[in-house]
Every structure is written in structure tokens, then in C-alpha cells.
Amino acid sequence: MKKILLLLLLTSQIAWTQSKQDSVQFRELANEIMVNGEAYENLRELTQSIGNRISGSVGYDKATVWAEKKLKEAGADKVWLQETFVPVWVRGKETLKLKTQNGKWEDLNFLSLGNSEGTNGKDVEGEVIMVNTLGEFDKLSEKEVKDKIVFFNYRFRQDFITTFDGYSDAVLYRSVAAVKVAEKGGKFAMIRSVSTGVDDVPHTGTMRYNEQIQKIPAIAIGNQTADRLEHLTKSGKIYLKLNSNCGMKEEIINYNVIGEIKGKDDKIIVAGAHLDSWDVGEGAHDDGAGVVQVIEILRTFKKLGIQPNHTLRFICYANEENGARGGEKYAEEAKRKNENHLFALESDAGGFSPRGFSLDMPLNKIKEIQAWKPLFLPYGTYDINKGYGGVDIHPLGRLLQTPLAGLIPDSQRYFDIHHTAADTFDKVNKRELQLGATVMAQLIYMIDKNW
Amino acid sequence: MKKILLLLLLTSQIAWTQSKQDSVQFRELANEIMVNGEAYENLRELTQSIGNRISGSVGYDKATVWAEKKLKEAGADKVWLQETFVPVWVRGKETLKLKTQNGKWEDLNFLSLGNSEGTNGKDVEGEVIMVNTLGEFDKLSEKEVKDKIVFFNYRFRQDFITTFDGYSDAVLYRSVAAVKVAEKGGKFAMIRSVSTGVDDVPHTGTMRYNEQIQKIPAIAIGNQTADRLEHLTKSGKIYLKLNSNCGMKEEIINYNVIGEIKGKDDKIIVAGAHLDSWDVGEGAHDDGAGVVQVIEILRTFKKLGIQPNHTLRFICYANEENGARGGEKYAEEAKRKNENHLFALESDAGGFSPRGFSLDMPLNKIKEIQAWKPLFLPYGTYDINKGYGGVDIHPLGRLLQTPLAGLIPDSQRYFDIHHTAADTFDKVNKRELQLGATVMAQLIYMIDKNW
Numbered sequence: 032m033k034k035i036l037l038l039l040l041l042t043s044q045i046a047w048t049q050s051k052q053d054s055v056q057f058r059e060l061a062n063e064i065m066v067n068g069e070a071y072e073n074l075r076e077l078t079q080s081i082g083n084r085i086s087g088s089v090g091y092d093k094a095t096v097w098a099e100k101k102l103k104e105a106g107a108d109k110v111w112l113q114e115t116f117v118p119v120w121v122r123g124k125e126t127l128k129l130k131t132q133n134g135k136w137e138d139l140n141f142l143s144l145g146n147s148e149g150t151n152g153k154d155v156e157g158e159v160i161m162v163n164t165l166g167e168f169d170k171l172s173e174k175e176v177k178d179k180i181v182f183f184n185y186r187f188r189q190d191f192i193t194t195f196d197g198y199s200d201a202v203l204y205r206s207v208a209a210v211k212v213a214e215k216g217g218k219f220a221m222i223r224s225v226s227t228g229v230d231d232v233p234h235t236g237t238m239r240y241n242e243q244i245q246k247i248p249a250i251a252i253g254n255q256t257a258d259r260l261e262h263l264t265k266s267g268k269i270y271l272k273l274n275s276n277c278g279m280k281e282e283i284i285n286y287n288v289i290g291e292i293k294g295k296d297d298k299i300i301v302a303g304a305h306l307d308s309w310d311v312g313e314g315a316h317d318d319g320a321g322v323v324q325v326i327e328i329l330r331t332f333k334k335l336g337i338q339p340n341h342t343l344r345f346i347c348y349a350n351e352e353n354g355a356r357g358g359e360k361y362a363e364e365a366k367r368k369n370e371n372h373l374f375a376l377e378s379d380a381g382g383f384s385p386r387g388f389s390l391d392m393p394l395n396k397i398k399e400i401q402a403w404k405p406l407f408l409p410y411g412t413y414d415i416n417k418g419y420g421g422v423d424i425h426p427l428g429r430l431l432q433t434p435l436a437g438l439i440p441d442s443q444r445y446f447d448i449h450h451t452a453a454d455t456f457d458k459v460n461k462r463e464l465q466l467g468a469t470v471m472a473q474l475i476y477m478i479d480k481n482w
Numbered sequence: 483m484k485k486i487l488l489l490l491l492l493t494s495q496i497a498w499t500q501s502k503q504d505s506v507q508f509r510e511l512a513n514e515i516m517v518n519g520e521a522y523e524n525l526r527e528l529t530q531s532i533g534n535r536i537s538g539s540v541g542y543d544k545a546t547v548w549a550e551k552k553l554k555e556a557g558a559d560k561v562w563l564q565e566t567f568v569p570v571w572v573r574g575k576e577t578l579k580l581k582t583q584n585g586k587w588e589d590l591n592f593l594s595l596g597n598s599e600g601t602n603g604k605d606v607e608g609e610v611i612m613v614n615t616l617g618e619f620d621k622l623s624e625k626e627v628k629d630k631i632v633f634f635n636y637r638f639r640q641d642f643i644t645t646f647d648g649y650s651d652a653v654l655y656r657s658v659a660a661v662k663v664a665e666k667g668g669k670f671a672m673i674r675s676v677s678t679g680v681d682d683v684p685h686t687g688t689m690r691y692n693e694q695i696q697k698i699p700a701i702a703i704g705n706q707t708a709d710r711l712e713h714l715t716k717s718g719k720i721y722l723k724l725n726s727n728c729g730m731k732e733e734i735i736n737y738n739v740i741g742e743i744k745g746k747d748d749k750i751i752v753a754g755a756h757l758d759s760w761d762v763g764e765g766a767h768d769d770g771a772g773v774v775q776v777i778e779i780l781r782t783f784k785k786l787g788i789q790p791n792h793t794l795r796f797i798c799y800a801n802e803e804n805g806a807r808g809g810e811k812y813a814e815e816a817k818r819k820n821e822n823h824l825f826a827l828e829s830d831a832g833g834f835s836p837r838g839f840s841l842d843m844p845l846n847k848i849k850e851i852q853a854w855k856p857l858f859l860p861y862g863t864y865d866i867n868k869g870y871g872g873v874d875i876h877p878l879g880r881l882l883q884t885p886l887a888g889l890i891p892d893s894q895r896y897f898d899i900h901h902t903a904a905d906t907f908d909k910v911n912k913r914e915l916q917l918g919a920t921v922m923a924q925l926i927y928m929i930d931k932n933w
Contacts, residue, residue: 065640071680189516189913192861229522229912384835384892386862410643411837411892413864441835441862441892443913461680462640462894 053406053480057473061410063331064469070327071461073101074320074382078313078456085310086350087119087283094306095286098347101326102290106333107345109293112286115360117350119283120146122310123276127250130270131263139256139271140231141221144205144238144249145309145353145450149275150219155248156272157218161264165204168211176215180271183208183222184261187446194227194442195380198449201225202236209249210241219248219273223257227446228453231255235309236450237353248275285349287357290329294342299365300479301344301375301433302328302471303358303423305351312454316445320382320459321438322347324468331472339479341373348423351379355422362426372433374478376471377421381449382464383440384411388474389418392434400436403477412470414439436474440467504857504931508924512861514782515920521778522912524552525771525833529764529907536761537801538570538734545757546737549798552777553741557784558796560744563737566811568801570734571597573761574727578701581721582714590707590722591682595656595673595689595700596760596804596901600726606699607723608669612715616655619662627666631722634659634673635712638897645678645893646831649900652676653687660700661692670699670724674708678897679904682706686760687901688804699726736800738808741780745793750816751930752795752826752884753779753922754809754874756802763905767896771833771910772889773798775919782923790930792824799874802830806873813877823884825929827922828872832900833915834891835862839925840869842876843885851887854928863921865890889922 064070081097084090095112102110125143128136143149160175161182162168168181183204191197208220224234231253238249250273252260263269288306304321308314329345349357365372376388390397394417401415420428420435427433440463448454515521532548535541546563553561576594579587594600611626612633613619619632634655642648659671675685682704689700701724703711714720739757755772759765780796800808816823827839841848845868852866871879871886878884891914899905 061643062641065643190513192512192516192917194913227913384894411865414862443835443917444911447911460895460898462645462678466643466894 050406053477056476057406057410059335060331060472060476061469063334064327064465064472065462068327068465068468069330070323070464070468073323073326074315074459074464075456077319077322078315083308083310083312083314084306085120086117086285086307086353087280088310091285091307095288098288098306098322102288102329102345105290105326105330107290107292107329109291111289113289113361113364114284114286115349115356116282117285117356118354119280120353121277121280123149125149125275125277128272132267136272139252140233141250141252141256142233142235142311143275143277144251145235146237146279147209147249147277148246149248149277150273152274152276154272154274155218156270159260159264159269159271161261165211171215173215176212176217179217181208181212181217181220182260182264183220184257185223187225187227189227194446197227198225198446205236205251206239209238209247210244213245213247217247219250221250221252221271224251224253225446226254228254232451232453234450235311248273287349287361288347290345292329292332292339292343294339296341298341298371298373299344300341300373300475301346301424301427302475303346303348303375304378305357305423306347307350307352309352309450311452313456315454315456315459316381317449317454318351318379320464320467321378324378324382324464324471327468328472328475337476341479343475343479351422358423359426362430365427366430372427372431373482374434374436375420375424375427376436376438376474377424378438378467378471379421379423380438380442381440381445382459382467383444384463385438385440385467385470387412387414387416387439388436389416389420389439390436391418391420391428396434399481407470407473410466410470410473438467438471501857504928507927508857508861510786511782511923511927512920514786515778515916515923516913519778519916519919520781521774521915521919524774524777525766525910525915526907528770528773529766534759534761534763534765535757536571537568537736537758537804538731539761542736542758546739549739549757549773553739553780553796556741556777556781558741558743558780560742562740564740564812564815565735565737566800566807567733568736568807569597569805570731571804572728572731574600576600576726576728579723583718587723590703591684592701592703592707593684593686593762594726594728595702596686597688597730598660598700598728599697600699600728601724603725603727605723605725606669607721610711610715610720610722612712616662622666624666627663627668630668632659632663632668632671633711633715634671635708636674638676638678640678645897648678649676649897656687656702657690660689660698661695664696664698668698670701672722673700673702675702675704676897677705679705683902683904685901686762699724738800738812739798741796743780743783743790743794745790747792749792749822749824750795751792751824751926752797752875752878753926754797754799754826755829756808756874757798758801758803760803760901762903764907766905766907766910767832768900768905769802769830771915771918772829775829775833775915775922778919779923779926788927792930794926794930802873809874810877813881816878817881823878823882824933825887826871826875826878826884827887827889827925828875829889829918829922830872830874831889831893832891832896833910833918834895835914836889836891836918836921838863838865838867838890839887840867840871840890841887842869842871842879847885850932858921858924861917861921861924887925889918891918
């Protein structure tokens with residue numbers, strides 16, 4: 032009995048000492064990032080000197096050179112580019128005009144949805160039918176839709192507390208509107224933006240075609256324009272005239288940019304974010320924030336002289352927004368080379384105050400990470416539960432069964448600016464951005480130490 | 483044994499049913515506030531139509547009329563004004579000029595600290611000594627300080643994760659700088675603003691005098707100007723010239739504005755925030771946000787037809803910023819009338835995403851509220867611990883032993899804009915503001931039901 036008690040005491044003493052050491056290391060990581068952090072100034076460069084950087088653009092090429100330089104400056108033992116073919120979607124010039132029954136044509140604020148075909152520079156004009164839901168649309172006959180323009184006036188549900196739930200709910204309209212309308216012979220599809228905003232900012236983002244169905248244009252208008260059109264359609268007929276030049280070009284090669292700290296063994300831990308963005312705004316929260324956080328973790332490990340057990344890879348992924356080819360390519364290569372990926376962490380939900388991690392891994396591993404909650408709590412990070420890792424690391428889970436985690440920042444503001452011209456550097460707060468990098472660095476530290 | 487088991491089963495069944503009912507009520511409160519909420523539009527009115535509203539100003543008078551009207555529109559059974567004398571501090575015109583040894587005078591961006599005396603419109607000029615800490619200052623002799631201007635270059639500590647900890651640490655300089663410098667015969671005191679900002683925005687806020695020591699002016703400069711002066715003092719002598727007209731006027735009467743929902747009994751639950759602000763910016767986060775949240779709770783209870791057990795009072799307090807007389811007066815009157823105050827909740831830490839409540843009450847009551855955590859967690863509110871309630875409700879705790887609670891919003895952005903010209907409506911996010919009102923309404927609901 033005495034021996035058992037002694038053993039228990041010893042075990043709990045060891046656990047306490049380790050947890051004490053971890054909390055000291057957590058504090059050191061936080062001090063370095065919160066006080067000497069370079070993430071914010073790096074983001075200023077990426078967003079304001081380079082700007083937006085859709086796959087295949089000159090902006091993406093510049094971002095590639097920039098990321099390679101930054102990973103080297105942060106102290107990577109090795110930096111390399113990994114090539115992947117990417118789709119190239121180009122917006123070009125686009126106009127949308129509105130007319131009421133007896134009115135004159137006036138310009139509206141809008142964006143073509145990403146990957147959408149345009150009108151080839153010709154005017155496409157027609158009467159507008161408004162529906163509030165897909166259910167309403169499905170009740171319309173082909174005759175009612177033929178040659179019409181369909182306005183899907185579905186509102187982002189503000190009753191969801193986590194805005195990603197509202198996004199998952201509303202994004203269906205962005206995805207399927209064009210196919211639905213084309214099936215019934217309509218001219219083009221228009222959606223109320225997938226947006227929590229109280230403003231008139233239109234939100235782009237990918238839409239999907241069905242190869243068996245005619246590819247008609249799909250566009251989005253901001254909430255205020257949508258409110259106005261909703262009002263107008265109730266008091267009479269309205270007409271829209273779209274002229275757009277967007278469309279897909281030939282695929283070309285872009286690059287994942289990868290930096291590495293060599294570990295004591297060859298097992299690999301990944302921290303990743305995507306370097307591409309949509310073609311409007313500056314891609315500041317989506318996902319410049321994630322990119323500079325990933326680079327910041329590398330810099331911090333090097334600055335503090337932390338020698339990891341495993342090899343740490345910091346990946347700036349290509350083409351998350353309209354193809355997800357970068358993430359796919361990385362995982363395929365990892366599988367081909369038979370690399371052992373212990374863990375992958377992604378930041379692609381904005382540079383806001385962190386609140387947790389969503390874990391896509393077996394339950395025993397989830398429980399192991401949940402046991403570290405007391406260490407994370409002083410950093411405002413408490414929501415550590417089963418969930419989705421992220422688009423770019425997802426193929427690692429699928430092909431290599433790698434345990435995945437996604438940073439969960441506060442979600443309240445994200446869908447005000449997501450995929451818009453308003454996703455700019457000034458929307459990012461320095462401390463929030465740094466705190467996100469801090470908890471990511473802490474999680475990488477714990478995984479490296481314990482797995 | 484069977485009886486005990488049955489009793490246990492019954493008890494747990496009742497607990498489960500109640501918790502289920504509570505979570506349904508939580509959801510209804512959230513739906514009303516997140517979907518139909520009026521807090522954001524009310525804040526737009528208060529900040530953009532009325533603007534800043536320091537005690538004794540025309541702005542405060544307008545805000546009083548506005549709050550009375552809003553509480554009535556929200557459905558209060560009764561609305562009244564409670565008078566209190568308040569200090570009147572007026573800024574007037576102020577300029578600060580800088581000169582290096584061989585340079586010309588140039589204007590600097592700055593603010594006199596609140597309650598500070600000015601220079602009576604005369605130029606007060608002198609050489610600048612910079613110290614980084616009070617410790618450094620204390621080592622200076624009277625001779626070294628006499629007729630000088632002392633620049634306290636103390637930086638906000640960014641290593642604190644909760645910025646209120648950084649504020650508590652740095653605010654000492656704002657409070658004591660003038661007295662310290664006056665004791666050694668300096669001309670005026672200047673501080674690096676108590677600010678997390680990466681910008682040049684100067685932050686005002688109260689300073690204190692000692693009646694036994696000469697009242698010299700105290701001013702604040704923004705972080706960028708402070709960085710520049712720090713650099714300049716290292717390469718040579720610099721001089722400042724202050725001309726200001728600020729100072730205290732005669733006290734006058736202002737009003738707390740109080741709305742009430744009558745309960746089944748006369749016991750009282752308070753939700754409060756302060757209606758006054760500093761004299762720059764719009765007082766949007768500080769504390770327009772709190773005011774509109776408090777009004778929103780009233781509106782929501784009435785809209786949902788919730789008949790409270792106890793009387794609910796919604797208080798827009800006068801004079802929090804530079805005297806705290808409104809809170810003092812309310813508590814004194816409550817004591818005089820022998821009112822029974824069950825609980826008071828304050829929102830005065832910005833309209834950001836809520837994270838918890840800090841509880842200033844006996845341990846058994848803290849534990850009772852902590853037991854409700856699972857109900858609050860879906861609303862991102864997890865940090866429910868012992869702490870400070872708030873300036874305006876504090877006297878209720880002191881005089882009536884009322885249990886107190888303060889809303890804890892995410893603190894990362896608050897001290898970028900606190901007490902500045904940049905504390906404007908556009909800094910407040912609609913969903914964050916509403917979510918704060920939601921969890922406050924939920925807590926009021928639980929207290930009313932259970933206490």
C-alpha cells in the first residue's frame with residue numbers, strides 16, 4: 032500500500048512538473064510572438080505591397096517569391112517550391128444594369144462568382160424572378176423560368192452563433208444557383224451574397240457547374256442592393272442586363288512554398304495556410320493571416336532555439352480558393368514518398384482572436400489534446416473538440432490518415448468581409464493575429480513533444 | 483434503497499427538464515437579439531447623431547433625452563431620471579509644439595488628460611527629460627527635474643493576454659505623472675498613451691491631483707509620436723511648448739436614466755452601463771455599446787413577454803468617466819430607501835464578442851453561476867470566475883452587499899481605441915454587440931429565475 036501511494040505521488044509529481052514546464056514554454060512562445068512578433072508587418076507587406084493573388088495571377092507569382100524569402104529569413108533549414116497545375120479563372124471587365132418597368136438603366140454593384148462563365152462581352156438581358164429559397168425555386172415550372180434571370184434572395188441566418196454554421200447553410204445557393212437556373216432555361220443566376228454584413232459589399236467565391244448542363248453566368252450582389260431589389264420586385268417587374276468577360280483559361284503551374292525545420296527524426300508535423308486569395312481586396316483575413324501565422328511559428332521556434340523532435344513543415348499552399356490543388360498535390364507527393372505525417376494544423380478562418388481547435392482525428396487523440404486544455408485556457412483557447420481540419424490539409428487525412436486540426440478564431444466578423452474587396456489589411460488587429468499564431472505554436476510544441 | 487434511487491432519478495429528471503427549458507429560453511433570447519436586435523441601430527443613433535457626451539456637456543443632455551425615449555420605446559413599465567451632481571471638465575483649445583536643438587517649432591498630435599489643469603492659454607515651454615519607468619524618475623533629483631517637462635515613456639505591456647491586465651499596469655502613469663513631476667518642480671508631465679495601438683492616436687482618461695501639491699498639466703501622446711520623441715531624445719535635447727485651456731468648472735446636475743420592468747416582488751436586479759463618455763470620438767465601445775445592450779435586454783424581455791419574478795432595472799449611469807458620481811448616487815438612494823438589490827450586472831468593457839462574466843460575490847453564489855456554464859458555452863461564454871464587477875455597480879456592492887457581475891468581452895482590440903477620437907461607431911461589429919447583449923439577457927434570466 033505504501034509503495035502504491037508513493038508511486039501515485041511520484042506520478043502526480045512528474046505530471047505536475049511536466050505541466051509546469053509546458054506552461055513556462057507556453058509563456059515563452061507567447062512572449063516572443065506578442066512582444067517581438069513579425070506576423071503583422073509581414074501581413075502588411077503581403078496585402079499592401081502584393082495585394083490579391085488568385086491562382087495563375089502575377090500577384091500569386093509575387094507572393095511565391097515573397098513567401099520563399101520570408102521562410103528563409105524566419106530561419107528555415109530548407110525552403111522549396113512544389114509545383115502543381117492550377118485552374119486559371121479571370122474576371123475581366125463586368126457590368127450589371129438594372130431597370131424598372133418605366134425606369135432607365137442604372138449600374139449595380141456586384142461580382143461574378145468565382146469560376147463562373149461570363150457573357151463573352153455581350154449584353155444578356157431579361158426579366159427578374161425572385162425566390163427566397165430553393166424550395167420556392169423548385170416549384171417554378173420550366174416555362175416560368177425560361178429566358179428569365181433568377182434572383183435567389185436567401186439570407187444568411189444570423190441566429191447561428193458560429194457564423195460558419197450560417198455559411199454552411201447559405202453557401203449552397205452560391206454553389207448550385209447557376210446549374211439550377213440553367214436546368215430550367217434561365218439566362219443567368221444571381222444570389223444575395225453569402226454575407227453577415229450590414230453593408231453593400233458583394234461576396235465572390237466558387238460556384239460549380241455540371242458538365243451535362245449549359246454553363247450560364249452566376250453573380251452576387253451585396254445585402255443592401257439585395258434589399259432594394261427585394262423591395263422593387265414586390266411593386267413591379269424589374270430587368271437586369273449583365274455584360275461580363277470572366278471565364279476559365281488554360282491551366283498553368285503554380286507552387287506550394289514549403290519551409291522546414293529538421294527534427295531529430297523524419298516524422299513530419301505540418302502547419303499550413305493558403306497563399307492564394309480571391310481576385311478582389313487583399314486576401315488579408317483569407318488567408319494572408321494564416322500564412323503569416325505559419326511563418327511566425329517557424330520564426331519563433333528558431334528564435335527561441337527550440338529543437339523539435341520531429342521535422343516541422345510550414346506550408347504556404349497554392350490554389351485553395353478555386354481548386355484546392357495545392358493541398359492535394361502536397362498529400363499525393365507525401366504518399367508517393369511514403370512520408371510519415373504525424374499531425375497537420377491549418378489556419379484558414381481569419382486572423383481573429385483564437386477560441387479553440389477543431390480536431391479531425393481518432394477519439395483517443397482528441398482526448399489527449401483535450402487534456403491540455405488547462406494550458407491553453409490562459410490564452411483564451413477553450414473550444415477543443417471534434418471537427419473539420421481544413422481544405423488544404425484534408426487530403427493528408429484522406430490519403431495518409433494524418434490527424435488534422437484547424438484553428439478556430441472568433442467567427443463573428445469573418446463573413447462580413449470573406450471573399451470581398453473589403454478583406455483588407457486594416458481589418459486585421461495585430462494582437463488578435465499574434466494570439467492566433469501563439470496558440471498554434473503552443474499546439475505544435477505539444478504535439479512535437481508528446482507524439 | 484429503492485426509495486432513494488427513485489428520489490435520485492426524479493431529482494436528476496427535474497434537473498434535466500429545467501436545464502432543457504433553460505436552454506430553450508436561452509435560444510429564444512438569442513434568436514430575438516441576433517435576428518431582430520435593435521442595439522446596433524440604437525448605437526448608430528447615440529454615436530452618430532449625438533456623438534460624445536462628457537458629464538456636463540450638451541451631448542450628455544441630448545443623450546439623457548435619447549435614453550429616456552429609448553427605454554420607453556423598449557417597453558419599460560416606468561422610466562425616470564435620478565439627479566446627481568457631476569464634475570464638469572472642459573478641454574477647450576490646446577496645442578503642443580516640438581523643437582529640436584536647431585529645429586523649428588512643429589505641431590504634435592496629443593490630448594490633455596481628463597481632469598487636468600491647462601496652461602490658462604499661456605505658452606509653457608521647457609526642455610524634455612525622458613524616463614521609461616517611475617523607478618527611473620524616482621532616481622532623478624529635484625534639481626534635474628526643476629522647470630523641465632517629464633516624458634514618461636512607459637509602454638503598454640503586450641505580453642499580457644488579457645489587455646485589462648496591461649491597462650492596470652500602465653494606467654498608473656496616467657494617474658500619478660502630474661503629481662510626481664510637480665513634487666520635483668517640473669513644468670508639466672507627458673505620458674506615452676495607455677494604448678495597445680500601432681497608430682498615433684492619443685488616449686485621454688482621468689488623472690489625479692493631490693490637493694497638497696501644485697496642479698500642473700498632464701498630457702498624452704500616441705505611440706508613434708512617442709517612438710519618435712524617444713528616438714529624438716537619444717540624439718540631442720528636445721523642447722516642448724504647451725498651450726491649453728482645459729480645467730474644472732463648477733459642478734452641475736446630470737441624470738442617471740432608469741427604466742424598469744415591474745416584477746412579482748420588489749427585489750431588484752440591475753443591468754447597467756454608462757451613458758457619459760470622454761469628450762473625443764463617439765464613445766462607441768466605451769460605453770455606448772453597454773448602454774444599447776442594456777436597453778436591448780429590456781426590449782427583448784418585453785418582446786418575448788417574459789414576466790420576471792423580480793423587478794428589473796436598466797440603468798444608464800451618469801459620469802462614470804471622470805467622477806463615478808452616477809453609480810454612487812444610485813447606490814446611496816437604494817440604501818436610503820432600503821431597497822433589496824439581488825444582483826447587478828454591468829457592461830463597460832467594449833461591445834466585442836463575449837467570453838464570460840467576472841463575479842464579485844461570495845463563493846457559494848459564484849459556484850451557483852458556474853454551474854450554468856454548459857448553458858452559456860454554445861454562446862462562446864466560458865470564462866465565469868471571481869473578478870471585478872464594474873465602476874458603476876461597485877457602490878451597490880459596498881453599500882448593500884449586492885452580488886455583482888461584469889460582462890467580459892474579448893479584450894484584444896479595446897485599448898487600441900479606448901478614450902480616443904477613434905472610438906467610433908464603425909469600430910463596433912453588429913453581431914459581436916448583439917452577442918454580448920444575448921449573454922447578458924441570459925444571465926439576467928437565470929438570476930431572476932433562481933435567486
